[in-house]
Amino acid sequence: MKLAYWMYAGPAHIGTLRIASSFKNVHAIMHAPLGDDYFNVMRSMLERERNFTPVTASIVDRHVLARGSQERVVENITRKDKEEHPDLIVLTPTCTSSILQEDLHNFVERAQMEAKADVILADVNHYRVNELQAAERTLHQIVQFYIEKARKKGALPEGKTEKPSVNIIGISTLGFHNHHDCTELKRLMKDLGIEINQVIPEGASVHNLKTLPKAWFNLVPYRELGLMTARYLEQEFGMPYVDITPMGVVETARCIRKIQQIVNAQGTNVDYEDYINEQTLYVSQAAWFSRSIDCQNLTGKKAVVFGDNTHAAAMTKILSREMGIHVVWAGTYCKYDADWFQKQVSEYCDEVLVTDDHTEIGNAIARVEPAAIFGTQMERHIGKRLNIPCGVISAPIHIQNFPISYKPFMGYEGTNQIADLVYNSFTLGMEDHLLEIFGGHDTKEVVTKSISADSDLIWTKEAEAELNKIPGFVRGKVKRNTEKFARERKITQITIEVMYAAKESVGA
Amino acid sequence: MNVAQPQALTFECETGNYHTFCPISCVAWLYQKIEDSFFLVIGTKTCGYFLQNAMGVMIFAEPRYAMAELEEGDISAQLNDYEELKRLCLQIKRDRNPSVIIWIGTCTTEIIKMDLEGIAPKLEAEIGIPIVVARANGLDYAFTQGEDTVLASMLTRCPDKAVETEKRKENAIQQLFNFGKKKEEIAAEESEYVKHPPLIIFGSLPDPVVTQLTLELKKQGIKVSGWLPSKRYTELPVIEEGYYAVGVNPFLSRTATAFMRRRKCKLITAPFPIGPDGTRAWIEKICSVFGIEPKGLKEREQQVWENLEDYIKLIRGKSVFFMGDNLLEISLARFLIRCGMSCPEIGIPYMDKRYQGAELAMLEQTCQEMGVPMPRIVEKPDNYNQLQRIYELQPDLVITGMAYANPLEARGINTKWSVEFTFAQIHGFTNARDVLELVTRPLRRNNSLKNLGWDKLVKEEAKV
Numbered sequence: 001m002k003l004a005y006w007m008y009a010g011p012a013h014i015g016t017l018r019i020a021s022s023f024k025n026v027h028a029i030m031h032a033p034l035g036d037d038y039f040n041v042m043r044s045m046l047e048r049e050r051n052f053t054p055v056t057a058s059i060v061d062r063h064v065l066a067r068g069s070q071e072r073v074v075e076n077i078t079r080k081d082k083e084e085h086p087d088l089i090v091l092t093p094t095c096t097s098s099i100l101q102e103d104l105h106n107f108v109e110r111a112q113m114e115a116k117a118d119v120i121l122a123d124v125n126h127y128r129v130n131e132l133q134a135a136e137r138t139l140h141q142i143v144q145f146y147i148e149k150a151r152k153k154g155a156l157p158e159g160k161t162e163k164p165s166v167n168i169i170g171i172s173t174l175g176f177h178n179h180h181d182c183t184e185l186k187r188l189m190k191d192l193g194i195e196i197n198q199v200i201p202e203g204a205s206v207h208n209l210k211t212l213p214k215a216w217f218n219l220v221p222y223r224e225l226g227l228m229t230a231r232y233l234e235q236e237f238g239m240p241y242v243d244i245t246p247m248g249v250v251e252t253a254r255c256i257r258k259i260q261q262i263v264n265a266q267g268t269n270v271d272y273e274d275y276i277n278e279q280t281l282y283v284s285q286a287a288w289f290s291r292s293i294d295c296q297n298l299t300g301k302k303a304v305v306f307g308d309n310t311h312a313a314a315m316t317k318i319l320s321r322e323m324g325i326h327v328v329w330a331g332t333y334c335k336y337d338a339d340w341f342q343k344q345v346s347e348y349c350d351e352v353l354v355t356d357d358h359t360e361i362g363n364a365i366a367r368v369e370p371a372a373i374f375g376t377q378m379e380r381h382i383g384k385r386l387n388i389p390c391g392v393i394s395a396p397i398h399i400q401n402f403p404i405s406y407k408p409f410m411g412y413e414g415t416n417q418i419a420d421l422v423y424n425s426f427t428l429g430m431e432d433h434l435l436e437i438f439g440g441h442d443t444k445e446v447v448t449k450s451i452s453a454d455s456d457l458i459w460t461k462e463a464e465a466e467l468n469k470i471p472g473f474v475r476g477k478v479k480r481n482t483e484k485f486a487r488e489r490k491i492t493q494i495t496i497e498v499m500y501a502a503k504e505s506v507g508a
Numbered sequence: 509m510n511v512a513q514p515q516a517l518t519f520e521c522e523t524g525n526y527h528t529f530c531p532i533s534c535v536a537w538l539y540q541k542i543e544d545s546f547f548l549v550i551g552t553k554t555c556g557y558f559l560q561n562a563m564g565v566m567i568f569a570e571p572r573y574a575m576a577e578l579e580e581g582d583i584s585a586q587l588n589d590y591e592e593l594k595r596l597c598l599q600i601k602r603d604r605n606p607s608v609i610i611w612i613g614t615c616t617t618e619i620i621k622m623d624l625e626g627i628a629p630k631l632e633a634e635i636g637i638p639i640v641v642a643r644a645n646g647l648d649y650a651f652t653q654g655e656d657t658v659l660a661s662m663l664t665r666c667p668d669k670a671v672e673t674e675k676r677k678e679n680a681i682q683q684l685f686n687f688g689k690k691k692e693e694i695a696a697e698e699s700e701y702v703k704h705p706p707l708i709i710f711g712s713l714p715d716p717v718v719t720q721l722t723l724e725l726k727k728q729g730i731k732v733s734g735w736l737p738s739k740r741y742t743e744l745p746v747i748e749e750g751y752y753a754v755g756v757n758p759f760l761s762r763t764a765t766a767f768m769r770r771r772k773c774k775l776i777t778a779p780f781p782i783g784p785d786g787t788r789a790w791i792e793k794i795c796s797v798f799g800i801e802p803k804g805l806k807e808r809e810q811q812v813w814e815n816l817e818d819y820i821k822l823i824r825g826k827s828v829f830f831m832g833d834n835l836l837e838i839s840l841a842r843f844l845i846r847c848g849m850s851c852p853e854i855g856i857p858y859m860d861k862r863y864q865g866a867e868l869a870m871l872e873q874t875c876q877e878m879g880v881p882m883p884r885i886v887e888k889p890d891n892y893n894q895l896q897r898i899y900e901l902q903p904d905l906v907i908t909g910m911a912y913a914n915p916l917e918a919r920g921i922n923t924k925w926s927v928e929f930t931f932a933q934i935h936g937f938t939n940a941r942d943v944l945e946l947v948t949r950p951l952r953r954n955n956s957l958k959n960l961g962w963d964k965l966v967k968e969e970a971k972v
Contacts, residue, residue, distance in 0.1 A: 001550075001576045001577065001578060001579065001582055001587070001593070001594040001595075001596055002576070002577040003574050003575070003576060003577075003596050003600075004556055004570070004574060004575045004577045004597060005559065005573075005574050005575070006560060007553060007556055007560065010557045011552065011553040011554045011557050012699065014557065032646075032650075033530075033615045033644040033645065033647050034524070034528060034530070034555060034646040034650055035529055035531065035532075035558070035650070035651070036530065036558075036646060037527055037911065038529075038530070038557070038558045038561065039640065040527060040911035041527075041561075041562075041909065041911045042561060044910055044911050044912070044914045044915065044916070045910055048914060049914060050914065050915060050918035050965060050966050051915055051918070051966065052895075052912070052915045053910075053911065053915075056525060056892070057525065058525075059524055059525060060615070060647065061524070061647050061648070062647055062648060063617065064646065065618075076525075078679070083892060094554060095552040095553065095615075096554075096615050096616065096619065099616065099619050100619065101622060106898075115585045126552070126553075126554075127579070127583065128580075129578040130553075177948055214761025237953055263639070290706075312812045370543060419532065420557030444886070475603075
């Protein structure tokens, strides 16, 4: 058992549902107790979805425990088949069905005999995988199912499209800025003269999956979703894939060069260097921003980064490589894929942190006192408590992270958006600090803002007042140094004198 | 609307394929209500994910609840439940020092048959903190019924007289401190009350509403001896055999039963104090049980209705459809029908006809007096079927969960999220306006948008 208040990645079935409900005309049936269909609320609220979420529950209740859920599940599948005529029904196990250990495979086979739709069982184990891994697995499973189905029927189309074309794999519902990223990627492909063969799973029809092999290559923009599918397609059809996330100026260029290499290897002769140059220097504002004096002021400022693999790695590189910001530590909650993260960021930050314990993150932020945080909603709240600005760069996210306006993180427009996000986070911090330097209106009594601060030291009123005069962003550090100094000398009461003695001794 | 007009209430039961919150959500309001408690939900990531998302910002306020997240070793009994729970509860004791730890049993603990009720007393003795066990799981209950299971368990912890005097001794110093003051106050207060057997009210309400209802009864000379739950676990009311108990919420049937069977109390079955009509009926019923002639209630109700007129104007003659998810539906429908609405269907997760008996009778009477057809009451509704009925009936307002609200709005149907009724203050004369504030909000909003011509924002769905 684990005491937990907050989790970064959701349970496995959320991943499966995200894939199923991203496809068009695919219905998911959860084998779950009453109340587990909370996914529908999230999709309807966060994505502000106009349509009903194609997810229903086959309710597990006392009767099911007593008699097994076979009849109920089969009935619910065939009923949904008649009501909604989906192309595919995905039976989705939950934590409850994992322990019931019923033969869901058998139910699927029985239901398949009656249903017009295809029926599959999502092959995910609640206790072994999380949301992201389950999504990865389910997407692969659905693609494999339809490729094999077509192959059996001899309906797999032969050959490639006439012009260079791509499948974009991994755009899904409830993904962080996924819709905007998708639009930006399509635009980028158009600029490069590459046709979009398919985008999966978002908005895709399962009937078209058989045409996936017609594309020249696959693009997997997110580390967490789509790689397994891309590898499968590579293995089956020798399709190359690009797994460089086009986020940030340098990585976008790297991604484009890789695409160039791949399409040229298949017989075209394209040269994207001029395009990259034009975009980098004159169209996107990010490269110019990094040269401007605004950005100069950010040099050496401390930041920390935390999120999923894709976004945390990309942000770390952008901050460090493109803006000269000092990333003290970068972290990810994708523990299952930690090696990759380590390799990506280790040269761009002092320390790598891999954990899914939010208190550990909170303490690590309090310890280094960065000028800005780039993290998830949880880090935003930690930042609020510590008075440090935070830019949200990764799920888990709230409704405000599903903006209505166009805000991609990828491609050249993405670089502009990120520059704004970074710049705004830091200037907010600067304004705050200027206010305080010029007397401000800091009447707060609280001096302890660190998360675990059981201090045995007494500050006199005068010393406390003095401490409050120190600008917020270094106040914690001064406080800590003073207390350390006092402890070393067995001083229990901190006066103004002690404070300045401490300052002199450490030169702080 | 071409609906047959039945002469009596009809009850139906559908498939139970409906959307509602998991009953563990009760920790969200109960941990805030019981200030010295700590709620430990023993379940999986699924439960944790639900709580984290359903409670939104509350999660960041260092709540006094946590998940005891079960891992594979717990499921396959490779780990010892007792030892695991002990480790976590000691950690909670160290970090938070609560007066009570409430274990919320979930679907998983049910299925693997974790003996929470058996482990709790042993662990309680060992760590020195009371442990209350409530099985608020989705196998058996819906949404607000979670509170019912918690209160029913907590009822067994309410002191009877003997325990109370012992406790008093323990707090001798505190007693001394308060003594002089309290004595005078009590003497002065006693004279304002009619002599009647002690009355306990059950149901968790925000403190301001507790005060309002207590004062409302005080005007009739009725003294409230205690509330279940109280502000603090250490202040749970004394309950002796023969006390009277009355509920404030329609979903508390297990608690009501526990009052009668386990504590030998007399249950007052009344409509619930939601809306001015309900509040008056609730007070009148309590008065009648104690043989008190109610004073000034008719005028009080009348005055509240007059203050509501601007809102009632907006809904009079309109129809409302309850999809059903929190068990407040019967009382809300009764109030809205009294406001002049009609109500073709009341969906409800679970219908206790005995506990809600007086409320159902009042609903029936209200329909007759207002001359509207009796609603069909659909227990364990089927959301898919309900949506077909909604398309057919085209009600002016659908009260529904958040899973359906946006899709219905996109199809030009006004909705109100049902969950808001659980969190808003809706009880008593004072809060009748708040109920209508919620109910009329979509109508007021859409009134200001109505000339824009964008009612239906989905393309016609292709019928296959």
